[in-house]
Structures are given as structure tokens and as C-alpha cells.
Amino acid sequence: MSAAMEPRHAALQPAVVVDEASMTYAVRSAEHIQGGGGGRRLGRASGVRTSRVEALKPLSFTVARGESVGVIGTNGSGKSTLMKLITGQMRPTTGHVYATSTPVMLGVNAALVRQVSGEDNIRLGCLAMGMTTAEAAAKRDAVVELAGLSEQALQLPLKAYSSGMASRLQFAIATSVDPDILVIDEALNTGDAQFRERTRRRLDDLREQAGCVFLVSHSLSTIQEMCQRVIWIEQGVLTMDGRPETVTRGYNLYVRAMANGDEEEGREMLKRKQGELLRQRIAWTGGQRPQGTTNG
Template sequence: MPDASPALRFSNVGKTFPLYETPGQRALDAFGFYRLVPRALRPQFPSFDALADISFSVSKGERVGVIGRNGAGKTSLLKLVTDNFKPSRGTIERNGTVHSLMQTGIGFSNEMTGRENIHAALAYNGLPESEMLRVVDEIIDFCELGDHLDQPLKTYSLGMGSRLQFAVATAVDPDILIIDEILGAGDVYFTHKSAARMKGFVERGATMLIVSHSMQQILEFCDRVIWLDRGRLVMDGPALEVIDAYEVYLERLSRLGISSEDPQSRFEPPASSDEMKTRLGDGRHVYRWPGKKGVKIDSLSLENELGPTNKFRPGEPLKVGLSIVAEEDGDYICRYVITLWTAAGRRVGRIENDVDRFTLVAGERRSIRFETPAQVLTRGRYFVSFSVYDVDKHGSAAAQEARYDVLAHALDFEVVPPGGDDDFLIRHPLQVSLARPARH
């Protein structure tokens, strides 16, 4: 029977920290001394809202990413879920056991061996003795530490250490898992291995709340994203949608010369995702990154051999069209880059031309078509991003300054095989030649 009650619910949650001038004031306030002072004489401390009026709820099995700039309140939010920190306002309900992967390094000692560290850290993760043996073996297997296992941790390389920590932290099986920036441990090989381990949580139906600076990771694991900025909830919606809006916001910030890491910047985040969207000439609403004046994309199209569509069969031709409009008269040299993405945020491929030289007067249009005779995609939903760059006559490098236009995930389409499943990565084009039977 499906359980309708949410795994986690924040209702109007706020967290405020007073900003004391001295540790002495902090101590006096903590001990309640100021409450004894008449209200009129009581010192007023400025306060800082780490979180303000946050409401959302997470259903069981849902995986939610939390994004935002530094100081947005992401870690504060995760801390509140652990129940050791109390919200200043509002309520938090939890349904099920919470486990947090914020505290990597708990129970770890440099002098103890890898094996001792595994035991110690697992004990702190509350793993019962009866499961210890099985899990320890599994971790040893995962980490591939070999002979180092019985050496002190201090002899480990950074990568080996973080592998061990990751493996130990993810050895438990909670209902609600909160993760703070721990997926980036180790080299590419282990990043993949770690991702596979994370998928395990997904398959077991764990509810997850993930903070990461890697949008790729968020897209890979989360269906939904919450965007925080300076303690406020800016947007809460489908992962790709929110991330696209967030990236447009970051790009606009950097266009204004504001460091995206500066939490004090006064450029207000949008009230809704619509505010981050731009309407194209063909009526589409897209996430447009700011670019320099020159040409802008005005319309997009997607066709198979029969005409416009957003459903393709494997092996069908894929025709991508865009038209650009000039904002001012000029001789232009442009490069168009079209990128294909999976719904999980993985880049599938990139199509680009060499250079396109043309002259346009303001308001004039130019159409460009890219055609692949037979796409090699398999079942799934795909997104298409478009960019137009200004290049010099040698066709070299497009810095950010050279960007005319970028539309992130502006089109999407599905590839549906006519019958049966195919779970291949690509569908390879193929010509079969059969030798004629030899005549006797």
C-alpha cells in the first residue's frame, strides 16, 4: 500500500542567528542574562537570517537537490533535518530514520589502520554488530585498497582516504538520506563507482536531499530541485527547469560583473522561473544566457523527414534548424554549436559548423539547418542546447565575451523505438554484406 504521508515537511521554517559583537555578549545572551534586563535597556543585536520562511515537502522516495550560491543556506537547511538544530520559527516533520552524510571523517583516526577505521566509522554510523562483517567485506571490496588495508590511515593518499570515507558513509540503509557535497571523492573511475553506489540508494527507494555544486550530479540523482538564495526559497520544481533558471541567473550575475560567490550581491533572484525565460520570435519560452550584442536566435525547429516533430524513431534523420536575427548591421563570422543532452544531464553529443560568414542589416534573418541522415540515439528523452559564438576569421576560440547567444535545453524530443526495449548506449549505423555462397 503506498504511503501518502511525506517523508519530510518544512512549514514556514526560519533560522536566525544573532550577530554579537563580542564572545562575552554571546555568553550573556546564551545564559539568558539579557532576559533579566528591562526591555528598554536590552541591547539589540543585528541578526542574520540563515533561512527565512522555507516551506516544502518531500514525498517518500523522492530525490531532491538543493542548489544555490555560497551562503544561500543549503547546509543550514540540511542541518535542520538532523534534528540536533532547532528552527527559530516554523516546524519540521520527519517520517522515518534520517541519516546524514555530512560528517565524513567521524570516527576516523590517522594512526589507526584502514580496517580499524572502517570498524570505528561504522560504529559511529550505528551499524549493528551483526551486520558488521558483511558490510566491512563489502567496503573493502569497494575501496580496492589491497595491501594498504592494514596500514595506518596516514600512509594513504588523499584519494584512498576519501574513497574509504565515502564507502563507509554510504554503507547504511536509512529512509531519508541527506548528503552534503561528498560525491566528488577520488578520480574518474571512482566517481563512476560512487555514482553506481548512489544509484543503489535510488533503487532501494531512499528519500534523498542532496547539496552539490555540481549541476551534473544533481541532474543525475534528483528529479526535483530547490534553489535557495540568501536563506530564501527561490524556486522549487523539476530538476532541469530549476537548474536552467539558476544558470541563467548566474550568467546574468557574471555579466553584471558580480561574483557568483558573493552572497551580498543585491541582484535579486527571480520570483518565478518565467522571469528567467525569454520569448523567442517563434513563441517559444527559453532559458537564454546573456550574450553580447550582434545576432540572437529567433526561432528553432526540429524535424524528421516528414516535417516538424518531437518524436523520433531510432535511425530516423534528425534535422535541427535555427534562425538568427541581427540586432545591428554588420559583417559577421559565426559558429553555431548544438549540444544534445540526456534528461539526466549527461552530454550526448555536439554538432558544430566551421565558420559562417555573412552580412546582415538590423532585423534581417538568416536560417541555418543541421541534418544528420540517421541519428544513432536510443530510447529516451533528449534536450538540445543552442549557442552562437563570434569567431575570428581563423575560426578560433570563443571566450565568454565572444558569445552572442546561448539557449539552454531549449528543445526536447523523445526517441521511441517502434517495438521492444533497447537499453543500448547508441544504435550503431550498420551495413551488412553477406558473402555469396561459393559455387562448386
């Protein structure tokens, strides 16, 4: 896959290309009318109304191999929708998403078995990701070390774990397979400084192995610690894309203005940031779209 990239990525090989992708949902709801007589008001369905919600407006960007990219935005801004497009859970309404391999999604709701022990969850999780029994056994100690769980905790059923312990175990299992493209959705917001440092080292390992990482989080400190680049999506629009300190500063100013009731100031700030962003146009080598792993 070869696509033209922004100047700062010009010498790098793209791992993910989002090419004018958008997402519009059709939302159906029953319409009701009030009627009846004798002083009684009766409600009955008169039909089904369909409304369209534009969750993501067309956006384009490339992510190079070896990059770790933070994705931020207020609730309902379109972050999770974008991650579903990247991981292939949904097809874009318009545009295309390309990836050099199938992305692996890690989220706080990923399937772990609450009734069995942490030890068994490690084995089952590794087997579910396609490892052999011998490979799963070989990964066991590395998973335990990254998760920071004691031998005693490993023998307890997962339902006895705190949310932080479960999240750490989940991250450690998911990253044990060295995925080429990893998407992490709110999985790192729990954990102490030691776990964050272990996570940072693990993400560094993934980048060195030529993969790329997307991290979706409301924790700006986590984003700044873990990521080399940040994308800010607001109201379905790509608003900023750049260095973590620059993007998080702009986002903080916007959130603070909205929280203080200065909505007009916040809207003006958002409009200005979106106007300042240099929109990327994907130019494919030879003018032909790739035939590799695509979505849409």
C-alpha cells in the first residue's frame, strides 16, 4: 500500500489510511398520535419515522508504521465510531479505510471469563487469539509481569478482581500476540504509575516491531505519556492533528470554555481550530486504490 502522506510522514510507510471516510446512522422511531373520545386520550403508532445522524463527517488521514496515535474528543464526538471503521466492525457510509493487516481491538468490555481464574483466563485468551498450547505457555510469564498480578491473585476467579486488575490483565493478554495494528479503547485509565510505565515499554516494543497503536482515552495525561501524535475529533469533525502537547492544549481550552458556560467562545474556538487544520488529500501511487486489507 502506497499513499502520499503529510511532509512529516513522507519517508514513512503507511499502516492505516482513512480516505474521505464518513459514517451516517439511520435511526428509526415509532410516531404516535393522540386520539380517542369520551374524555379519554389514546395513543397509537401511526408509522415509523427514520432520521439520519451524521456521526462522522468525511475525514482523511494516514498513520505510519511505528506511530502511536492518541484519539480524543468529548462524549459522542465520533471517536468510537472511527475506531469501529478502522477495525472493520462497520463499513463507512462513504469513503474507504485501508490497513496493511487486520487491526486488533482492545477495550474494557473485551471478553474475559469471570467465573475462572486469572491463570485460566491467560491460557484461554491466548488460545482464542490463535496460539498453540505451547505458545500460550511460553507467553504466560510475560503476561503476568505486564499485568502486575501476584501468584495468589492468579488463582482467584476474575469476578474477584477489581476493575483495574481486570483491565491490566486484559491489556497484557491482548498485546501478547504482537499485533501489527492495535486499537486500545479506554483500557489504560486504571492502573498505578508502575503499570503505566510497563505499558509504555510494551507500546515502545510494538512500535519497534513496525506496528502502530491507536489509544482512545479521556485521560490527557495518559495520551501525552503514551502517544507521539494526537487526533482530536469533535462533533464528528477532524479538528486537530498534531503533537500531543499542542492538541491537548487546544482541547483543554475548548472543554474549559464549555464547562464554564462560555458556549459561544467554545464554538468560536472549535470553528477556528477546524478552519486551521490542513485537510489531507490521499494520492495513491499510480492513481489506483490498493487491493489489500480494506473496509468500505
